[in-house]
Amino acid sequence: MRRTLDRRVLLVASLAAAFALAQCRAAGPDPAAQARSAAAWATVYEVLQHPRCVNCHPAGDVPLVGEHREVHPQNVQSGGNGMGLFAMACPTCHRDENTPGRHMPPGAPRWHMPPRNTPLVFEGRGARELARQLADPSQNGNLSPQQLLEHVKSDPLVLWGWNPGEGRAPVPVPHRTFVAAFQDWVEGGCRVPE
Amino acid sequence: MITLEVNGRSVVVDVDPGTPLLWVLRENLQLMGTKYGCGAAQCGSCTVHVDGNAVRSCVLPVSAAAGKKVTTIEGLTEPSGAALKQAWIELDVPQCGYCQTGQIMSAAILLRQKRQPSDADIDACMGGNVCRCATYVRIRGAIHRAAALARGGAR
Numbered sequence: 001m002r003r004t005l006d007r008r009v010l011l012v013a014s015l016a017a018a019f020a021l022a023q024c025r026a027a028g029p030d031p032a033a034q035a036r037s038a039a040a041w042a043t044v045y046e047v048l049q050h051p052r053c054v055n056c057h058p059a060g061d062v063p064l065v066g067e068h069r070e071v072h073p074q075n076v077q078s079g080g081n082g083m084g085l086f087a088m089a090c091p092t093c094h095r096d097e098n099t100p101g102r103h104m105p106p107g108a109p110r111w112h113m114p115p116r117n118t119p120l121v122f123e124g125r126g127a128r129e130l131a132r133q134l135a136d137p138s139q140n141g142n143l144s145p146q147q148l149l150e151h152v153k154s155d156p157l158v159l160w161g162w163n164p165g166e167g168r169a170p171v172p173v174p175h176r177t178f179v180a181a182f183q184d185w186v187e188g189g190c191r192v193p194e
Numbered sequence: 195m196i197t198l199e200v201n202g203r204s205v206v207v208d209v210d211p212g213t214p215l216l217w218v219l220r221e222n223l224q225l226m227g228t229k230y231g232c233g234a235a236q237c238g239s240c241t242v243h244v245d246g247n248a249v250r251s252c253v254l255p256v257s258a259a260a261g262k263k264v265t266t267i268e269g270l271t272e273p274s275g276a277a278l279k280q281a282w283i284e285l286d287v288p289q290c291g292y293c294q295t296g297q298i299m300s301a302a303i304l305l306r307q308k309r310q311p312s313d314a315d316i317d318a319c320m321g322g323n324v325c326r327c328a329t330y331v332r333i334r335g336a337i338h339r340a341a342a343l344a345r346g347g348a349r
């Protein structure tokens with residue numbers, strides 16, 4: 001009886017140890033994946049610094065417009081929740097899709113900026129600084145790396161960067177390339193490049 | 195056929211779904227208070243409310259307003275609407291008047307959210323309503339006055 005119990009304890013203990021080892025391996029990407037992660041950041045950073053992305057991730061409380069990142073006309077402000085203020089809420093002019101024609105309001109579902117308490121600033125951020133910020137849930141809107149990946153894969157506001165409507169340059173790096181780079185960055189542990 | 199509710203009345207219009215709401219209001223429904231200024235969401239003269247939110251009707255396809263409640267200057271019957279009307283008359287705000295319906299529709303949104311708006315609130319709300327006659331100072335004064343009237347604290 002006693003020996004059976006010991007054997008069971010041993011079995012459970014060795015299973016637990018194997019499980020812990022597997023967890024450990026899953027948590028720590030191998031050096032090659034880490035290197036890929038750090039290298040992939042260059043592509044991710046190039047995309048995030050494009051005006052189509054920066055303009056709604058400004059350093060201040062006011063969105064930017066155009067290829068030269070000018071302050072949004074009409075005294076538009078993000079408001080605390082990133083949805084604009086009063087009669088100047090984003091959906092006053094921005095619909096679920098681009099309005100046809102040059103100089104017409106662009107649009108995508110839930111057009112908005114990051115809220116003030118998680119401002120997710122891209123404007124003026126260096127490569128290392130932005131990598132650190134994006135990897136940190138306290139600075140990225142409480143998103144896990146997987147959630148970040150989902151966001152860049154399928155959020156309509158992100159996809160809009162490749163379909164920005166007449167008169168606006170799309171992000172030049174193909175979306176597929178961007179997602180692949182982002183995936184490498186995430187899978188290798190969201191490395192901050194040297 | 196597109197059905198929408200305009201100023202509390204259900205209406206059915208037979209137009210291309212891409213027609214801007216502005217033209218449906220003016221041409222199909224003969225509601226001429228809402229004005230065309232730029233057609234590009236840049237001036238605010240075409241501002242109406244859709245389900246209680248300010249919208250530039252020149253860039254909103256009527257199909258996007260289907261089944262929704264549209265309010266134009268002709269139907270601005272909420273209490274702050276009466277206060278705005280009185281304040282606008284008291285301060286003699288309009289010059290040519292062309293932009294003023296849009297101004298009032300935007301101001302109505304502000305008064306709904308702020309009982310006592312500051313100058314900064316007014317700037318944030320009204321920055322997208324252009325007035326080529328530059329009546330801005332009187333507009334600011336009239337919004338403060340309307341807010342006071344709506345609060346019942348001023349005569």
Ligand code: FES
Pocket residue numbers: 229230231232233234235236237238239240241250251252253
């Ligand atoms: S006419 Fe709609 S904003 Fe100018």
Ligand code: FES
Pocket residue numbers: 288289290291292293294324325326327328329
């Ligand atoms: S009163 Fe003339 S445009 Fe405003």
